[in-house]
Amino acid sequence: MKVLKFGGTSVANAKNINLVKNIVANTEAEKIAVVVSALGGVTDLLLNAAYLASQQSEGYRSVLLDIEERHLNTVKELININSQSKVLSKVKSELNTLETLVEGAYLIGEITPKLSDKIVSFGELLSSYIISDFFAQEGLDAQYVDSRKLIITDEHNEKATVNFTITNSNCKGHFDKTDAKITVMGGFIASSEKGNSTTLGRGGSDYTAAIVAAAVDAEVLEIYTDVSGMYTANPKLVKQAKAIPHISYEEAMELSHFGAKVLYPPTIQPVLSKGISIHIKNTFEPENAGTLITKSKNQKGRTVRGITHVGNTALLSLEGPGMVGIPGISKRFFEILSQHGISVVFITQASSEHSICVGISANDIEKAVEIVNEAFEVEIERGKIKPALAETDLAIIALVGDNMKKHQGLSGKMFSTLGKNNVNIRAIAQGASERNISAVINESDVKKALNALHEEFFEENVKQLNLFVMGVGNVGAKFLEQVRQQRSYLKEKLKLNIRVIGMSNSRTMIFDDGGINLDQWNEKLASGEKADKAKFFETIQKLNYRNSIFVDNTASGDVASTYASYLGNSISVVTCNKIACSSEFENYQHLKDLARAYNAPFLFETNVGAGLPIIDTLKHLIASGDKVLKIQAVLSGSLNFVFNNFNDQTTFHDIVKHAQEEGYTEPDPKIDLSGIDVMRKILILARESGNRLEIDDIANNSFLPEESLKTANNEDFFASLVKYEDSFQEMYAKAAAKDSKLKYVAQYEDGKASVGLQEIPKGHDFYNLEGSDNIVLFYTERYPNQPMIIKGAGAGADVTASGIFADIIRIGNF
The missing domain is CATH 3.40.50.720 (NAD(P)-binding Rossmann-like Domain)
Incomplete structure (x- = not known):
């Protein structure tokens, strides 16, 4: 026998229910139990209607109309016109009962847990009835059974505890006696021994299916949802997440407990002792392999099987010197939370016993602070314990895997990855089994943390x-x-x-x-x-x-x-x-x-x-213990281009204009020709060498006339270059007469820096510097006589872009 469960999205509308029918029809088994949720979104509508009614808002009526329309339209789309009358009659009758119950909440202005369970149960009652009739109409050997006749619980509403002795007997008895191949029943709903409607908690349809599977010793429990199994991370937050082909019960429980919504956490408990496998599959892509959940075994492959999180979390902390060495503090702390129905999802305690910190739902934090302060009122008044501290807007993120305990360094790898991405960790917990490593972080960092960890553990180091x-x-x-x-x-x-x-x-x-x-x-x-x-x-x-x-x-x-x-x-x-x-x-x-x-x-x-590795080389020299004694450099590709091309056959104006058009200069060429650009460069090198220097400390021996330096725009600047062409020609002639070349040189030595035009003689390292190339000479303690030389293209959009690109690659390799 097989048990198949279909969630709300799987039965959201007539089109999806047809897909469900095809899956059931193609399932090979002697008998099949089909457990269905309410039509997608209906449970929320029922709860909203109940809430509005309890607030005596007339808005509940329009919500009930939406619920009615959803179900009647589904019937009309699924059921043949000749058979609709019976089904519509039944559905309308149930909807009338529902309306009466909600009106009761409206009249008294409140809703009790008992009444809430009755109201919310109609989602599964209606969907299972409609689907069973549709199956029968389509030629399947199907019958409907009210789950409340099989699943028996205590009187605790909204999350009742199952009486397995009676429930197992009921389920086994039903499936032993029935001749129908397919039994359709609603998930989530049950009844107490007194016959009152109860529910198994949100997500309880999974639990219903597991209860039935365990009771009848099913061959397999198949859970159909809208994703192809359990993923390495939430695929809505991590696009690179992948379905996990095979995991253990324990891993699945950890993942589901920490936010993997594809599986309701208690689901695994009934089938665990029976060793019944759970297969999570996709209703919309049933051919996909999905995830198979079985007993633990020596699985090869990744140590971390999944990364998950719980949002809407708050931390509740109790601390004080009066806690140290005093027996019973922890007992009182957890007992008071338990008595008020507050579930603890995360625990950490300092070894000194000075503090206890727990993670709870943010919805419970105000109540938790109040009751804990009341419970420890005497100790707080005496100053032995501080008032309870609450921190909100948090989430728990967890690594899960059976084999994690066999590998060293996983915690360090996890926390290092988070730290590199500035994800602040508020608390840490790791059980002795090492199947789960959890950390509390800011909720705003969840997406970044999940992606960073997934990249680290699952994406082949991309x-x-x-x-x-x-x-x-x-x-x-x-x-x-x-x-x-x-x-x-x-x-x-x-x-x-x-x-x-x-x-x-x-x-x-x-x-x-x-x-x-x-x-x-x-x-x-x-x-x-x-x-x-x-x-x-x-x-x-x-x-x-x-x-x-x-x-x-x-x-x-x-x-x-x-x-x-x-x-x-x-x-x-x-x-x-x-x-x-x-x-x-x-x-x-x-x-x-x-x-x-x-x-x-x-x-x-x-x-x-630009693209030359000048700063990177300098950093390596300093980091390795070397010390810079002197720097000499031609650091302006634009100025080198200008003076390499300027001669008595050209004009200075035309060469500078050409340099600007080629992209060698800044948009404002005066920045280059005034020397300010080179001053900035030698200043940066001096600072990167470990020296404190300001721009005003650098001597600028400018070759430009004062009038050119004072121009306010490019037009006036170029006009001034034409005006002073004779002085530029004079500079060139003076250098040429000495068989020298003009180079704009930057120098740093003994705490002093300068920039200016120099006549470079033959034989000097700068003499044959061509085009727009740059050159830097580093004289250091290790290179005192023959300097380290870095030379190459120092200007142009292409090489500058490649330098930026190289820096980005350096970051990628950090």
Whole structure:
């Protein structure tokens, strides 16, 4: 014999009930018990009607009309017109009784648990009756039985305790005697020995099916729902979650207890002792394998079988010196909670006995605080115990697996993963069996925590990086193209899954929590919402994704001023914008401190040498114990391009204009030619070498005329270059006469830094520096005479974008 249970979504409407009929018709068994829930959503409607009636709100009448319409329409769609009369008559009769009961609640202005059970039972009574008649009409050998005649409980309403002696006898007797192959019955509902309607708790239809399966020693219990089994995590929160093919009873109980809604926690208990397997399958995809639940066995594969959570949790803590060494404190604490029907789902206690902390439903926290304070009133007044402390807006997240106890380091791996993503852990619990490791976290962090842990334990070490890009001009557009081109390679070779979730220019911004299609980002951004830096940040906070990275491709001071907010919320920052790192030393240091404190990398390799690994190399030198003695560098690709191409056959104006058009200079070329850009770069290198330096400490030996420096716009600036062409030609001629070349050089030594145009003679490392290349000479204690040299392309959108990309890959490899 087989027992099949179908949940509310499986019987939500006529179309779904037809799918159920096909599954039952194709089930091979001598006898089949079909346990059904109420039509999807009807139980909530019944409870709402009862509540409105108890508040003496006329709104209950419209809810009852909705319930009536749902059932009558289902009958009309399922039952042939010639047979509808009998079924409709029965359904209307039951609905009339229901209306009378709800009106009673309206008249007295309250609803008792006993009356609530009677009202809510109509969902399963009506669905099972309609479905059984439909089965019979479709040629199945089916009969209806009222579950209340088989499942007998005590008088405790809303979550009654089953009398298994009577229930087992009733079930066995019925199925032994019946000639029908298929018995259709409602789940969730039962009756007391006195004949009063009772219920088995929300989710009780699973429990009904398990009770029947155990009573008749069924071959298997099949539970059909709207997902293909129990998943490694909630698929609504973790898109990469996968169905678990086979787990043990114990693992299933842990997962269901900690929020895996596909299975009602008590379901496993009746079948556990009988060794009856449970098969969870999908009504809408019955061909899928689903999840098979059986006795424990030596299972190969992953140690962690699933990750789950319980939301709407609160922590209740009792602590004080008066608890230490005093017997009975814990007993009194748990006893008072039990007496008031408050279920404890999480326990942790300090070994010093100084405190006890439990997790309970947030709905019970106010009541719990009140009764605990009353119970320990004397100790609180004497100062031996502090008043009970409540913390809300929490959730419990748990790793589950039978084989976890055989593997070291799982707890460390779990907590390290959460810590890297700034998920604060409020409490921890781990049983001696080590089948479950639980932690209490903020409810707002659940999605991020589940995804981070799932990535760590189930996704073959593929790390997802979620990017939020500000600035999509020359550099930004090249960067997005590089990401688009390299996504597959990075996922396959480096195990990095890079998604661009949000982007913004100065006018508009867009977000897509599934990742922006980088083939069409231009069109989507053009029709995005109005750009707003504050809202951009707030949206990233609200999304709360793991491994979030803010990418700044702008040269904006306003954008640079937001870095602290990102880093302080564990959002990494990658930037080619030099303003933040060349601002006041205190701000620079503050950003570095935030990055360390909140485990959020702050990377700015492109601040100095575009795509060249200058800062990264310097960091490795310092970290390995070396000390920088002197830095000499040509750090402006744009200035190097200008002076490599300027001669007596050209004009300085034309060369600078060409450099701007090629993207070698900043949009305002005066930033490059004035030396401020190079000053920022040498300042950053000096700071990264471990020195405290401000921009005003750097000597700037400018070659530009004062009039050029004071211009207010590009038009006036270029006009001034034409005006002073003779002086530029004079500089060139003077250097050429010495067989030297003009290079704009930055230098740092003995705590002093300077920038300026120099005549570089033949034989010098800078002499043959071509095009827009940069070069840095690091003289250190290990390289005192022959410096470490880093040389290569130092300007251009492509190489700058590649430098940003490299920083993002560095974060992915942290």
